[in-house]
Amino acid sequence: MLWLLLFLVTAIHAELCHPDAENAFKVRLSIRTALGDKAYVWDTDEEYLFRAMVAFSMRKVPNRETTEISHVLLCNVTQRVSFWFVVTDPSKNHTLPAAEVQSAIRMNRNRINSAFFLDDHTLEFLKIPSTLAPPPDASVPVWIIVFGVIFCIVVVAIALLVLSGIRQRRRNNKGPLGVEDAEDKCENIITIENGIPCDPLDTKGGLINDGFLTEDERLTPL
């Protein structure tokens, strides 16, 4: 009797889970690529964990809270490591629709990945696309920050150079200006020739030549 039951179970198992079965998914793991030296060996215990994770994911789906580990069937495990799996209903006669399994796996992908220390690339569910994480986006793009820094430095340097250039030019202008002021003062001074200012010479209409000395003191005494 027991033999018959076992035979039936394996027969049903084989019927429901085989490569390219209805509602079956192929899974591929690349443990050595991900973990290198710390890679673990894939054995039946790891398979049990996998079935547990899938059952856990299915329990999160409404109406499927009663999924047990025994409902998840694995088959065709290769050395790669790759295998196929299906999830059956409580009666173990039919497999659950692929869409439900797919959405369940997608929702809990992160948990499944981290249970095996793998990621989306090294634990592949063929035919189940993963939602890719967006690249880390800083609120302000980095290039604007660096640009701001460089531009500020350049503008400040330009301003400094221009200002120092203006100041230097003003200093240069004041230098020769000092000399010119003295000359101007000279020009404003009334030219005096022999003690007699030249300017009033023109006001007498040329009748009296004030150029000649009139003061007696200047004449040599006889």
Added chain:
Amino acid sequence: MAQASGMDPLVDMEDERPKWDNKLQYLLSCIGFAVGLGNIWRFPYLCQTYGGGAFLIPYFIALVFEGIPLFYIELAIGQRLRRGSIGVWRTISPYLGGLGLGCFSVSFLISLYYNTVLLWVLWFFLNSFQYPLPWSTCPLDLNRTGFVQECQSSGTVSYFWYRQTLNITPDINNTGTIQWKLFLCLVACWATVYLCIIRGIESTGKAIYFTALFPYVVLTIFLVRGLTLPGATEGLTYLFTPNMKFLQNPRVWLDAATQIFFSLSLAFGGHIAFASYNPPRNNCEKDAVTIALVNSMTSVYASITIFSIMGFKATNDYWRCLDRNILSLTNEFDFPELSISRDEYPEVLMYLNATQADRLAQLPLKTCHLEDFLDKSASGPGLAFIVFTEAVLHMPGASVWSVLFFGMLFTLGLSSMFGNMESVITPLFDMGILPRSIPKEGMTAICFTLQSGSYWLEIFDSFAASLNLIIFAFLEVVGVIYVYGMKRFCDDIEWMTGRRPSLYWQVTWKVVSPMLLFSIFLSYIILLSQTPPSYKAWNPQYEHFPSREEKLYPGWVQVTCILLSFLPSLWVPSVALAHLLYQHRQRWKDTHPESGLKPQESRSC
């Protein structure tokens, strides 16, 4: 000594002319002007395409017979006549005044678009300060299940360059809008250039210490790093192994001569301007030979660095190709992970081909040959912004290398810009047009920040510079040797350097260089006329995307190309004609004095 006494008043008047602080500043400025982006991204490409080490032969022959003689002439006349390009040629002969104007206008056009390349470099520099580098991943598409389609087909680096940086349009007619990010970088670039030339050679002389020497430091760092990377030796041996067959191809000689010509930045007027600030008694012969040799050595040094990094990149790509194939095999036949090493791959493939050929045929396996990846060469911006950025992604510490590389390119371009701006500004100052207070730069470079700007830049690069500069260089040699007079020139040089030019100089000036230039000019014209000018457009809708679509230039663009190629050269005949007419009028006035005595003449009696 008649010339000496005749020219001495020139020397006396120029006591106010700015001077270099020391000889080193002058040498570094000339070296910085000559050593530019072309040394990094043009010379290695030519070396690679024309048989590796064999290319050095035509290159050095061109250097000896064309580069150094022309360079010596420019330095000598600049130092002797102590003027920018316009003044120098007007002094040599008023009929040749147009030559100076032509050099001036070409320098102006070039400085417009050269700054655009600088702004691209600056953009990449700014974006290198993050990890991971922004061109390492594709952006996600709208429902976050995959990457943007354009990026997936073209590759992350090309996508970053063409879409996220340039936002390029598929056609040159489609100008698009101004890219504000590029516009900001343009403002920053002009501000930096302005900062460095604000006081003329006083400020450039200080800035040049950094901008001329920093590239050499970075090149050395990259050389050391590059040689320690896996695959560097393969790259070096493959790319430097001389293949003498290429020397029979005349294109090699033409490209070598052209490369020397543009690499030394001849006929821009920049070296004339730099030399004009020298003391009159300075050994410009030694300067010319030194600077030209340093420029060529820099090209070779840079190509060693570039080749080692390209070798690394090719090896990396080859390994990834192999790994992809191995993964396909492993997944299909369910072999244990990592069971096939790269060396075992050919045997495994053969075995599978013998046993399970049908399953094997369905797999997307690509043939991987290291030589194919080594042969993928690129020149110009493509090398810097696509190939090198991808190579940097795979080096540990990618951000640091990226910052160093683009910083080096920026300083290289900046020091070349100094020379360009000097050749534009010095003649303007000499003619008294610009006051010495604040130089002004045209913001006409805005048009290059449009979405179609990259296509316009290619046009300016191909057409504004090449033909005009060759014509000007030819006229320079002919003008100095035949119009100014070989004897007079040699006497001037003897006065300046203390030695008469040897037979080598005289022969090259009189015969070899003009002939070489003339043949380059002819070959250019022939090549241009043979192929209709076309451009490669980046069109995501193209069926063979990511290959670039080859399109012909529309009519109005072709007209612009022709105008760019010839308008600067037209200065020469028009000024000569104008001077001829002026002389005619003067002579007519002299022979017909009663037609009008000038009032001053009568008062002077």
